[in-house]
Amino acid sequence: MLPNLMNLTGETAQAVRAELYWTLGTARAHRVRTTRQFAEEEIVIPEGRYQGRKWRAYRQPYGALLFDCFDHGPWRRRAVCGCVQSGKTFHAFVVPIVYVLFELIEPVVVGVPTMDLAHDKWQDEILPVIRRTRYVDLLPLHGVGSRGGSRVEEITFRNGAKLKFMSGMGGDEKRSGFTARVVVATEVDKFDEAREASREADPISQLEGRTESYDQEAEIDLECTVSTKAGRIWQEYIQGTATRIVHPCPHCGRLVSPEREHLHGWQEAETKLQARREAYFCCPECAERLSEAQRRQMVQQSRLVHRGQETTPDGRIVGEPIETDTLGFRWSAFQNLFWSTGKIGAKEWAGARAEDEENAKKALLQFTWALPYEPPLWDDTPLVAAVVRKRFGRETKGLVPEDAKCLTVGVDLGKRVGWWVAIAWREDGSGHVVDYGTFEIPSDDLGVDRAMLAALRDLKENLILPGWATRPGQPRVADQVWIDAGYQGDRARGGDGTEPVYAFIREQGRDRRFRPTLGRGAGQEYRKSYTRPKKTGAEVKHIGEGYHVAWQPKHRVFVVEMNADLWKSQLHERLATPEDQPGALRFFHSTNPNEHVTISKHFTAEKIVEEFKPGKGLLRRWVRQSRANHYFDCAYAACAAGHLLGVRIIAESTPARTSGPTIRPTPVRRPDGRAFLITER
Numbered sequence: 138m139l140p141n142l143m144n145l146t147g148e149t150a151q152a153v154r155a156e157l158y159w160t161l162g163t164a165r166a167h168r169v170r171t172t173r174q175f176a177e178e179e180i181v182i183p184e185g186r187y188q189g190r191k192w193r194a195y196r197q198p199y200g201a202l203l204f205d206c207f208d209h210g211p212w213r214r215r216a217v218c219g220c221v222q223s224g225k226t227f228h229a230f231v232v233p234i235v236y237v238l239f240e241l242i243e244p245v246v247v248g249v250p251t252m253d254l255a256h257d258k259w260q261d262e263i264l265p266v267i268r269r270t271r272y273v274d275l276l277p278l279h280g281v282g283s284r285g286g287s288r289v290e291e292i293t294f295r296n297g298a299k300l301k302f303m304s305g306m307g308g309d310e311k312r313s314g315f316t317a318r319v320v321v322a323t324e325v326d327k328f329d330e331a332r333e334a335s336r337e338a339d340p341i342s343q344l345e346g347r348t349e350s351y352d353q354e355a356e357i358d359l360e361c362t363v364s365t366k367a368g369r370i371w372q373e374y375i376q377g378t379a380t381r382i383v384h385p386c387p388h389c390g391r392l393v394s395p396e397r398e399h400l401h402g403w404q405e406a407e408t409k410l411q412a413r414r415e416a417y418f419c420c421p422e423c424a425e426r427l428s429e430a431q432r433r434q435m436v437q438q439s440r441l442v443h444r445g446q447e448t449t450p451d452g453r454i455v456g457e458p459i460e461t462d463t464l465g466f467r468w469s470a471f472q473n474l475f476w477s478t479g480k481i482g483a484k485e486w487a488g489a490r491a492e493d494e495e496n497a498k499k500a501l502l503q504f505t506w507a508l509p510y511e512p513p514l515w516d517d518t519p520l521v522a523a524v525v526r527k528r529f530g531r532e533t534k535g536l537v538p539e540d541a542k543c544l545t546v547g548v549d550l551g552k553r554v555g556w557w558v559a560i561a562w563r564e565d566g567s568g569h570v571v572d573y574g575t576f577e578i579p580s581d582d583l584g585v586d587r588a589m590l591a592a593l594r595d596l597k598e599n600l601i602l603p604g605w606a607t608r609p610g611q612p613r614v615a616d617q618v619w620i621d622a623g624y625q626g627d628r629a630r631g632g633d634g635t636e637p638v639y640a641f642i643r644e645q646g647r648d649r650r651f652r653p654t655l656g657r658g659a660g661q662e663y664r665k666s667y668t669r670p671k672k673t674g675a676e677v678k679h680i681g682e683g684y685h686v687a688w689q690p691k692h693r694v695f696v697v698e699m700n701a702d703l704w705k706s707q708l709h710e711r712l713a714t715p716e717d718q719p720g721a722l723r724f725f726h727s728t729n730p731n732e733h734v735t736i737s738k739h740f741t742a743e744k745i746v747e748e749f750k751p752g753k754g755l756l757r758r759w760v761r762q763s764r765a766n767h768y769f770d771c772a773y774a775a776c777a778a779g780h781l782l783g784v785r786i787i788a789e790s791t792p793a794r795t796s797g798p799t800i801r802p803t804p805v806r807r808p809d810g811r812a813f814l815i816t817e818r
Contacts, residue, residue, distance in 0.1 A: 173204040175240050176232055181269035189269075192232075197475070198439045199382060199468040200228045206380075206441070212464035214357040216373030221362060221504040223473040228324045229360035230267050238320045239272045244498035246315065248322030248344045252290065255302040258323065259289045263300075291315075303344055318351045320344050321358040326368040341369065363502075366509040367540035377465030378443040378458055382472050384435035385452055389423035392448040395471045396421075396600045397506045403482035404489075413526070416482020418471060429478050430482065436472055451702065459639040469506045481505065525712055525739035527730070530723035537561045537605050537613040538569055543614055543782040545695075546601065547774035548620040550635065551769045552580050555592055557772035558736075559605065559615065562779045565719035566786035568711060571605050572725065573736055573768060586679075589637035593620070594644075597651075615650065617778040619697060621770060627658070639692040652686075653694060654774055659758030667700035683707075684777050697777070704773040705743065705759050711776070712740060720786035739768035 159355040170178070180192040187196060194201035199219070207215065219266040237245040249255050267273060275295045290298045301315050322328070328340045343360070348355035361370035383392040395418045408413035418427045424662070427435070431734035442448060443458035444465075470481045484505060491497035499510040532538055541561035549556045558573040576596055580588040604612035620642075638653050645651050657667035670677045670685050679686040683700035711722035724733045 151346060159263055170207040170240060171204070172232065172236050173201060173208060175236050176200075176204060178518070179239075179270050179272075180232060180235070180266065183265035183269050197224050197228070197473070198436055199472050200224060202382065202439060202441055203228055203466055204232075206466065206761045207462055210464055211357060212378070212462055213353060214359070214373075214377070214463040215466065216359045216377055216463055217466045218361060218363045218370050218374055218507050219468045220470050220473050220507050220534060223468070223475055225362070226262060226323060226360060226792050227266075229358065231262050231662045232319060233319075233358050234263060235266055235270070235272075237296045237321075238276065238294060239270070239296065240344075240552075242296050242298050243319060244301065244315075244317040245315045246320040246344060246347050247300060247302050248320060248328070248341070249302060249446075250306045250324050250327035252302065254324070255304065257291045259292075259302075270731070303347075304340075316347055318348055318354060319356045319358070320348055321360075323360050325359045325361040325370050326363075326364045328369065332629055362504065363507050363509050366511060366542060368509060371509045373463060374465035374467055377461055377463030379465045380444070380467065381442045382439050382468055383436055383442050383448060383454075384440070386420040386425070386426070387431050387435070388425040390452050391420070391422040391450060392442070392452055392454065393421045395419070395427070396469060397485075397501075397508070400470075400478070400481060400485065403486045406482075406486055409483050409486055410758050412486035413479035413483040416485075431701070432471070432478060433474060436474055439472065441485050467507050469508070477748060522734070522737040522741045525740055526724070526733035528712070528721075528723045529717055532569065534601065534725045534727065535572050535605050536725065537607045538563065539567070539608050541607075541613070541808055542784065543616045543779065544605070545570070545775040545778035545782065546615045546618045547771035547778065548596070548618065548775075549770045550589060550621055550624050550638070551578065551767070552585060552624075553578050556767040556771050557597070557600070557769055558775055559597070560607070560722075560772065560775045560779065561613075562782070562784040564787065566784055567719055568722040568776070568784075569737075569780070570722065570772075573771070576600075585638045589624075589635060590640055593637065601650075601795055616782055617799075618651045619654045619774040619778045620651065621656070621774065622696065625654050636692075639689075639694050642694045643692075649695075650779075652697050654697045654699055654777075656699050656774075658701035658705075665696065667702070679781075681777070682780055684780075699777050702757065702759055704764070704777045705769070705806060706745065708740070708769070708773045708776050709745075736768045738763070739766050740772065742766035744770060752803040 146457070159303070176192045177194070178191075180309055182188055182190055182192060192200075203217065206212070215229075217225070219225040219229075234245055234247060237243050246305070247255070247258070249258055267276065269520065277293060277295065290302050299317075301317065303315070321345060322341065325341060345355075345357055346649045346780040350747055359370060361368075361371055363371050365371070381394050383394045385391070386393050399419045399421050400416060401419055402415035402417045403412035406415055417429075418432055419425065420427060440454065442454055444461075445459040446454055446456040450453055470476060485501065488494070488497035488501045499556055502508045502510045530538075534755075536560055539542060540563055543563050544561050545557060546557055546559045549629055555576045556573075557576070559571045561569045561571050563569070574593055580594045582588070583591060601618055604614035607613050620638050622635050622638040624638075640652055642653050658664055659666055667684075670680055670687075673680060675688075676690075677687045677693065683695055683703035686695050686697050689696050690693075708722070711720055716723055727733070743759045743761050745757055745759050
């Protein structure tokens with residue numbers, strides 16, 4: 138019969154041959170390709186820079202990693218988030234739908250927040266991709282999906298596969314009555330808005346219920362732009378594998394993933410164009426600058442690190458991923474090769490200068506960096522100050538506790554006013570603020586230098602030497618008095634400290650009770666960061682915890698240089714310690730509940746922040762929320778002086794166990810996993 142068919146001519150022969158080839162083709166076993174193979178061989182970009190070209194992994198390497206996870210990973214649920222205008226919906230929504238319909242030839246449930254959105258998703262995103270493939274001939278010839286229309290709910294293709302849209306709005310019956318192995322949902326955070334319309338579980342869970350008969354063979358794909366920390370996609374991400382894309386640094390070889398804080402150069406720009414020219418990324422590990430070419434080469438060498446795994450200094454990934462059925466996949470601006478570093482810097486520059494800066498920050502976090510936005514919280518400094526001022530001890534004002542080990546005083550100087558704080562220290566390391574106050578510096582009458590020297594002499598004669606009372610009635614004189622020698626007026630003139638302070642110290646001769654101090658730290662009010670000496674010698678005579686005593690030949694005095702950041706943190710930790718615990722700091726008792734309002738506000742006038750500095754890495758520094766922070770400076774100096782005198786926090790002893798396992802208390806942690814107290818890190 139075949140020879141007879143082959144001798145046919147015209148349209149009849151053409152039709153017969155087509156039927157024959159179709160029969161032979163369908164008789165062969167269908168070879169199922171991977172998602173990545175399918176994309177490379179079938180998918181043509183419908184719009185944008187690469188319109189009309191086939192999909193290729195090198196254009197957006199994260200896409201290849203994502204498809205490989207789809208094909209070879211053990212996860213049946215996939216939660217994907219990334220920056221906008223990077224192909225997020227294309228890779229995580231459209232391609233999986235087209236793959237199921239035409240490669241697997243199966244039905245697929247497409248989840249959308251509202252059915253109005255179903256029409257837009259079909260017309261603007263799914264259909265344009267299908268029309269660029271050879272599967273355009275499988276579009277229905279009649280009915281829904283065959284032509285334009287405002288109502289799109291279910292489409293049956295000519296190969297038998299079905300696409301079923303289901304929304305998060307309406308009653309639960311809208312999401313019942315259709316079964317499929319695969320569910321693909323977009324804009325999943327918006328499904329939560331429809332939750333109250335349902336008497337059953339949330340809409341996403343109901344969509345997943347359409348796959349229950351397939352058990353572990355079911356696949357759920359969720360895609361969305363990140364909204365807030367409580368948003369569905371972010372929760373799915375962090376509770377899943379929380380996968381990070383890492384890249385080898387060309388400088389240090391570590392596997393790193395630069396984020397927003399590692400983008401620099403745009404901050405100092407005066408124009409948007411300058412910000413575009415000067416923006417650059419830094420390596421999070423070695424802080425070296427990364428050129429645009431290096432960044433793109435790093436992205437081409439992308440690798441994945443799942444929760445439970447770690448990277449090693451030699452560029453390896455070690456450890457086993459946590460056991461979960463959900464892949465949490467995210468990329469940000471650094472991995473988006475559609476944007477240059479300059480474009481990202483220009484976006485940041487424009488956002489920082491937007492009229493609505495908070496809204497611009499929200500857009501940058503969500504759309505550019507794929508990070509959740511948290512609205513600004515009410516400033517809790519007044520609340521903290523209100524709590525701090527109620528930390529009363531037993532002794533009244535000016536009374537030193539009988540069990541005090543030592544007494545220290547910190548002094549801060551201004552142009553017309555000086556401040557001082559006296560703290561008594563007990564054996565367990567707890568502190569008691571005995572007294573505090575101000576003294577006049579008559580700079581308008583005598584000039585700054587003469588007025589400061591006169592004021593310090595008066596402070597010594599009328600406050601320090603008379604001392605403070607104890608219960609037996611004997612005066613207690615301060616063991617150490619540390620005086621800030623970094624008055625800002627002298628620094629502005631280019632000096633190393635306030636000369637009147639050094640002159641006062643020289644007058645004391647061999648009395649080492651009085652010491653000048655210079656605070657060092659990352660804050661803007663300090664001239665330089667603190668550097669701890671490695672050993673004592675001709676100049677450095679003592680090295681303590683975050684401070685050292687060194688000889689200054691120029692001024693002929695011994696000066697205490699302090700790590701201001703460390704000792705401010707120590708002071709705040711003491712204020713946060715429960716009042717009955719070792720190391721706590723309390724004020725003298727007063728019947729006036731507003732007695733310590735001023736000093737408590739000074740103590741809470743600064744907060745600590747973290748920032749990434751090129752060439753230095755991640756730094757922590759204190760920033761002022763108010764200029765009224767002088768008692769804070771006095772108190773942290775008094776804390777450091779106490780350490781010089783041997784003050785240490787002594788933990789309470791507990792009876793030794795005679796049997797049973799050792800139980801260690803769980804340390805308090807910050808949200809990112811680090812210890813809450815700096816001294817525990």
